[in-house]
Amino acid sequence: MSEEKKYTTVSIPVPLYNKVKDNIRETGFTSVSDYVTYVLRELMAESKGEAKDEFSKEDEEKVKERLRSLGYLD
């Protein structure tokens, strides 16, 4: 995979860039890009929320029957 496919550029205001740069000094982040990537990943993960039920009634009954036969459910 080539490098240009792995990364792209996002613009942020210069004062914000400078503020982030100051704040990440002596932290584990080596660049503003690293920090912004970390924060965005965290935000994107939160926005994914929880899973809804994804089973058909028939599938679910089969699974429950198996779980009962194995002693996992009464």
Place this chain on the structure above:
Amino acid sequence: MFLVKPHGGEITESLASFSEREGLCAEAREMPQAALDENLLKDVENLAYGVFSPLQGFMGRAELEGVLEHMRLPSDLPWTIPILLPVDEKLDVKEGDSVALTFNGSPVAIMEISEKYSFPKEEIASRTFGTADPAHPGVKGVMEGSGTFIGGKVELIAEPRGEFEKYALRPKETRILFREKGWRQVVGFQTRNVPHIGHEYVQKTALTFVDGLFINPVIGKKKPGDFRDEVILDTYDALIRNYYLKDRAVMAILKTRMRYAGPREAVFHAIVRKNFGCTHFIVGRDHAGVGSYYGPYEAQDIFEQFPDLGITPLFFRSFSYCNKCGSIVNEKICPHPKEFHRNFSGTRMRESLSKGEKPEGMMRDEVFEVIKKYEKPFVE
């Protein structure tokens, strides 16, 4: 009732329907074939049952590079362990071909080849395990295999029946199980050991803050000196029956080999438990480590790199029995010096058990009674 989302958003099962299987097995016998060993068979099952969601097949070059360099799939999802199918470099296949994956001569899956490629084994080993030392069991495994790989989606066409089937649940099944039990928050516990009182302390401490405990022993190839799979399962069965509430703890197996990749494997273990429906995952000292290749807390520190993992790691640093407190303690709750503490040493426990003796103060009677029944409780 909602459960935590699987890694990548959905459980990616890939199983042929019962009505299609006979025909597909006949077709597979006419295809080029790649033989699986027991470890690879388990990988195929995990891919097909959604344990490794969102992966639907063995990794191609781009996925492998992403995992080795960034510990992420090309989609940016965290993924730390290569899932590879090494093949004989003479296997005459190309992109678009179908290959039958066989075990003991019988087809078990069909793989649609997306690519065949070579990759330096040394790089795979050193990046995955953080060492190129051939004495490391994971490095040894990679170096003994082929440096040619095939990537592509697999579809299971025959469901292998192994040992311990009564403990073998798929992610779709555990998710229904957790929901039926009314568990919204579930903590997963990974193990390759028989339980001692320290493990019980960790599990119950975590369980206090969530709805359910999912004990998920790794069943598969281990190194000599590890406990045999049946011993692990029987001892946990005894522990759960005697010391846990039935509606708060369940056990099912994870059929895979130990890689001994330390920090990377800890994250991989967490991802797999997320797919089973866990919201939390216990990470102890030197999780998935071997020898002295990894620092005691490296497997905890690595989680800082994954704010988007989607499962919460619970870190336990150390625990011991404090004679002064009269209870099991950890480094945050006990002020007494070391001379009051008795550690739960795995080495000491094995030494006692090898002599047929109960490790004093470390193990429940019911667990010891189970181990005593086995003439050879350890992998040789």
